[in-house]
Amino acid sequence: MSTPRDFAFSPHGWAYDIGKEDRVPYRVIRIRKDGPADSKKASLTLGIEFESRDEQEWSKMALDTTDVCQNDLVIVVGELLPEVPTIPKAWERLSGLQDFDYAKSINFVKTAERTGIIVKQLDHKNCNLNLLHNKQDGLYRIAPIPRNPGDRVVYYSEWTRNISETQAGKRKCAYHANICDYSKRYVREHKDELLGVHPSPTTKNEEEEEEEDDDLQQN
Numbered sequence: 001m002s003t004p005r006d007f008a009f010s011p012h013g014w015a016y017d018i019g020k021e022d023r024v025p026y027r028v029i030r031i032r033k034d035g036p037a038d039s040k041k042a043s044l045t046l047g048i049e050f051e052s053r054d055e056q057e058w059s060k061m062a063l064d065t066t067d068v069c070q071n072d073l074v075i076v077v078g079e080l081l082p083e084v085p086t087i088p089k090a091w092e093r094l095s096g097l098q099d100f101d102y103a104k105s106i107n108f109v110k111t112a113e114r115t116g117i118i119v120k121q122l123d124h125k126n127c128n129l130n131l132l133h134n135k136q137d138g139l140y141r142i143a144p145i146p147r148n149p150g151d152r153v154v155y156y157s158e159w160t161r162n163i164s165e166t167q168a169g170k171r172k173c174a175y176h177a178n179i180c181d182y183s184k185r186y187v188r189e190h191k192d193e194l195l196g197v198h199p200s201p202t203t204k205n206e207e208e209e210e211e212e213d214d215d216l217q218q219n
Helices: 039-047 168-189 207-219
Strands: 008-009 015-017 026-031 073-080 114-121 129-136 139-144 151-156
Touching: 039 139, 073 129, 073 168, 114 139, 114 168
Parallel strands: none
Antiparallel strands: 008 015, 008 151, 026 073, 073 114, 073 151, 114 129, 129 139
C-alpha cells in the first residue's frame, strides 16, 4: 500500500507535494544562535543555497528540546520554494484545506529537488518567518525571510486546517494565527522543560520588531 502524499499549501490557493514520507507535524526543533540575523538584510536570505530533500533530516541534538532556552527553539512551519511556480489558469483555487481531496486531486505543484525549511521562533509574539540554513554539528542557524518573498512560501497542512478565508492575505493571517496559537500552547504544556529566555546576540528594539511583525502578517 502506497504512502499518501503529504501536501503544503499556498495562501493563494494551490497545493504543493512536499515529497516526504512520515513527516512529523507540529515539529519543534532546537537551533543555534552564533551570529546576527538582521531583518534589514532579509533580501539576502533568498540567495541562500537550499538543501536537497535528502539532506533535510533532523539531528538528535536538534530534536533534544528539553532544558533548552525558549529562544533557541523554533516551530517548523513549511517550505520556501526555489521559484514562484507557474499555476495553470484551469486549476481550481482552494478555499481551504477542507476543499482538497487527497485521494483524487491531480492539480498540485510537483516536488522540487531543493527547498528551504521555514520556521517561526517559539518565543516571538508574532509570526515572523525564518529560513533554516548553515547546519553545523546538527544545528541550523536562522535567517529572516523578506516581507514579500512572492508566492514561494507553502505551509504544512497542520497550519491550514479549518480555514475558510478566500482572500490570500486573510488566509495567510489565519495560517499565522494557527501557528501563534500553537506556539503559546506549546510553551504552556512544556513550561517545566523550558529554560528562561537568555539574551540574544541580535537583541532589537521591541517596538521596531513588533512593527515588522505586523507588516509581515499584512503581506
